[in-house]
Amino acid sequence: MDRLIYFDYAATTPVKRSAIQAMVDALGQFGNPSSRYAYARQAAQRVKEDRETVAKAFGCAPAELFFTSCGTEGDNWAIRRGVELNHRKGRHIVTTAIEHAAVLETCKDLERQGYEVTYLKPDRAGRIAVEQLAAALRPDTALVSMMLVNNETGVALPVAECVRAVKAYDASILFHCDAVQGFLKTPDPLVKLGADLAAISGHKVGGPKGIGALYIKKGVRLRPLLTGGGQEEGLRSGTEATAQIAGFAAAVRANVVDSGRLERAAAIKEYTLEKLKAALPKLEVISAGDAPHICAVTLPGYKSEVIVRVLGDRGVCISSGSACHKGRPSHVFAAMNLPKPWLDGALRLSFSPDSTREEADTLVSALHDAAGSLFTTLS
Numbered sequence: 001m002d003r004l005i006y007f008d009y010a011a012t013t014p015v016k017r018s019a020i021q022a023m024v025d026a027l028g029q030f031g032n033p034s035s036r037y038a039y040a041r042q043a044a045q046r047v048k049e050d051r052e053t054v055a056k057a058f059g060c061a062p063a064e065l066f067f068t069s070c071g072t073e074g075d076n077w078a079i080r081r082g083v084e085l086n087h088r089k090g091r092h093i094v095t096t097a098i099e100h101a102a103v104l105e106t107c108k109d110l111e112r113q114g115y116e117v118t119y120l121k122p123d124r125a126g127r128i129a130v131e132q133l134a135a136a137l138r139p140d141t142a143l144v145s146m147m148l149v150n151n152e153t154g155v156a157l158p159v160a161e162c163v164r165a166v167k168a169y170d171a172s173i174l175f176h177c178d179a180v181q182g183f184l185k186t187p188d189p190l191v192k193l194g195a196d197l198a199a200i201s202g203h204k205v206g207g208p209k210g211i212g213a214l215y216i217k218k219g220v221r222l223r224p225l226l227t228g229g230g231q232e233e234g235l236r237s238g239t240e241a242t243a244q245i246a247g248f249a250a251a252v253r254a255n256v257v258d259s260g261r262l263e264r265a266a267a268i269k270e271y272t273l274e275k276l277k278a279a280l281p282k283l284e285v286i287s288a289g290d291a292p293h294i295c296a297v298t299l300p301g302y303k304s305e306v307i308v309r310v311l312g313d314r315g316v317c318i319s320s321g322s323a324c325h326k327g328r329p330s331h332v333f334a335a336m337n338l339p340k341p342w343l344d345g346a347l348r349l350s351f352s353p354d355s356t357r358e359e360a361d362t363l364v365s366a367l368h369d370a371a372g373s374l375f376t377t378l379s
């Protein structure tokens with residue numbers, strides 16, 4: 001394998017150099033932020049500055065941002081503690097059928113505990129309309145959970161409009177947004193969505209794995225996720241993951257200073273789609289994606305797992321759906337009611353602002369060759 005051609009940035013991203021350096025520095029400065037002496041206070045100061053960095057990029061106050069171990073943790077915390085906080089309202093939750101497993105499995109677990117969950121279905125393009133959400137709200141609705149950017153199609157859900165509709169219906173319903181694929185991928189800071197709660201993750205933005213954050217709007221009094229030594233304002237105890245936090249914040253800084261990143265990602269995605277359509281007449285675009293970094297295509301008549309494996313053997317990394325599905329057919333594409341051959345051949349391509357045309361050309365020719373050889377083997 002000469003070199004890696006990577007088009008799976010929605011699964012995870014390479015850790016930015018500045019993030020690696022920040023992590024090395026933080027590992028070297030090993031003080032426990034809770035200790036009282038000056039050496040440890042430096043570590044605490046660093047965590048404080050890193051929180052300010054991530055909060056600023058999100059658009060919220062540092063006191064509204066709580067570090068977690070990943071996006072999944074943030075989703076679990078928000079939904080489980082959110083319904084608990086609103087237990088007097090009732091036991092009804094509204095979410096969508098196309099959420100990440102971090103939300104869907106949490107909702108399923110709550111169903112087993114007696115909650116009732118309405119799963120909004122997308123249309124053939126993967127879209128959910130605000131009217132669908134409005135029609136699903138009930139007097140006993142405690143919480144709504146809606147993702148910002150779908151990780152398999154790149155479609156952006158109308159979260160800001162949905163927050164407005166929910167709050168107009170009943171301001172006490174909590175609104176959680178899984179913003180893992182939307183953080184630093186939209187021109188506006190995410191606080192403008194108006195959600196009460198939002199989960200983000202470090203490894204999707206050039207930071208390390210094992211770090212994320214939950215935005216908890218001022219005044220929303222979620223109970224602690226973890227009890228113990230009182231870190232994270234008593235809401236998530238456990239000694240701060242200083243190195244991961246430093247890496248996350250450094251990655252955020254690198255994104256923020258790169259003001260052309262969204263346009264570059266969108267441009268390389270468009271270039272790749274055009275090239276693919278020209279090279280593979282059988283290819284259909286499932287979704288060109290609203291977010292700059294994700295799109296979904298299909299090769300009807302082919303098996304996406306086989307294509308992904310063949311490309312992988314050539315060092316070209318793409319996905320047949322969310323990396324979290326572990327080979328199961330995508331619930332997102334199934335919910336979109338795609339015809340079976342489209343489902344079988346569905347591929348997700350995801351991009352970095354630094355993806356090059358040369359890499360895109362290699363992807364296109366690898367896919368073209370794989371489709372050709374697989375067609376010959378099949379026929």
Ligand code: PLP
Nearest residue numbers: 070071072100102151180181201
């Ligand atoms: N939500 C979405 C939309 C995601 O794409 C992912 C990861 O793929 C997650 C949540 C989970 O994030 P993490 O891997 O940080 O737990």
